[in-house]
Amino acid sequence: MFYSEPRITILARPAFTEPAHLPVHWMGESTDGERLAEFAGRLCYMSQKNPASRATREYLENIKRQRHGSVLEHASYSLLLEGVSRALSHELVRHRTASYSQLSQRYVDESEANFVVPPAILGDAALEASWRAEMERAQASYVGLVAELMTRYAWVTDRVHRRKMAREAARGVLPNSTETKVVVTANARAWRTMLELRAGEGADLEIRRLAIAILRALQAEAPGFFSDFEIYIAEDRREAARSEHHKV
Numbered sequence: 001m002f003y004s005e006p007r008i009t010i011l012a013r014p015a016f017t018e019p020a021h022l023p024v025h026w027m028g029e030s031t032d033g034e035r036l037a038e039f040a041g042r043l044c045y046m047s048q049k050n051p052a053s054r055a056t057r058e059y060l061e062n063i064k065r066q067r068h069g070s071v072l073e074h075a076s077y078s079l080l081l082e083g084v085s086r087a088l089s090h091e092l093v094r095h096r097t098a099s100y101s102q103l104s105q106r107y108v109d110e111s112e113a114n115f116v117v118p119p120a121i122l123g124d125a126a127l128e129a130s131w132r133a134e135m136e137r138a139q140a141s142y143v144g145l146v147a148e149l150m151t152r153y154a155w156v157t158d159r160v161h162r163r164k165m166a167r168e169a170a171r172g173v174l175p176n177s178t179e180t181k182v183v184v185t186a187n188a189r190a191w192r193t194m195l196e197l198r199a200g201e202g203a204d205l206e207i208r209r210l211a212i213a214i215l216r217a218l219q220a221e222a223p224g225f226f227s228d229f230e231i232y233i234a235e236d237r238r239e240a241a242r243s244e245h246h247k248v
């Protein structure tokens, strides 16, 4: 299978329980994650009565304006990312304030691995065909190597260990475009940093496309944290995003 876009699933979001002894005068629409952050912010000044009559999303906008980003750290979101390449995941995991669990190429058989078409190649039939041929050649080479290594290490009695030895060596011939799956958990502040860097025009096209898709998902999920990001068409005719609140 060849992926031409990532697949994103929100796996987990905050569940806020308001303490009965510290009720907040909530205003406007909000989600649990946004309320959790507002509750944490208001605790600092014991302003639960909401003297400025701010709706939750206005309150969070002000938090971003004032650069009180630590308040956003209370709300975490876990995303399942599929249809992304190993090249992309290598860049993604550089964001150190998130937690990752990624498909292991040592344990999982990649004989039927999927591949992610690089965005710049998509839509050009000739380029796609020659790229696909390379993917298929690499996969065939992987399958052959695993079989030969299983024979070479037949004396290793633990079959699981032998398979791991074969797969970890054979994966060396798999390309950067091999599909991977990752679960990422990060708080709203960390997601914002990742989105600012990776949805920007300087980012690699595949991670930029992913960042835009994550941004759309998180904007729908919790607008109070992400609605200030603007998606636009850049000079290279691709989508990019920016926010006026740099590194909140």
Ligand SMILES: Cc1cc2nc3c(=O)[nH]c(=O)nc-3n(C[C@H](O)[C@H](O)[C@H](O)COP(=O)(O)OP(=O)(O)OC[C@H]3O[C@@H](n4cnc5c(N)ncnc54)[C@H](O)[C@@H]3O)c2cc1C
Pocket (backbone or CB within 6 Å): 094, 095, 096, 097, 193, 194, 197, 198, 202, 203, 204
């Ligand atoms: C367009 C682009 C090109 C890139 N090219 C390269 C490249 O060629 N080679 C390469 O190696 N990397 C490259 N990177 C990766 C880049 O250097 C960063 O590692 C990556 O973007 C993570 O960003 P970050 O370090 O700001 O923040 P994150 O790891 O996402 O952390 C968020 C913030 O937390 C704080 N923080 C986190 N860890 C620490 C710490 N240990 N000490 C102090 N503060 C910390 C910082 O304020 C940081 O900005 C590139 C990134 C982009 C966006």
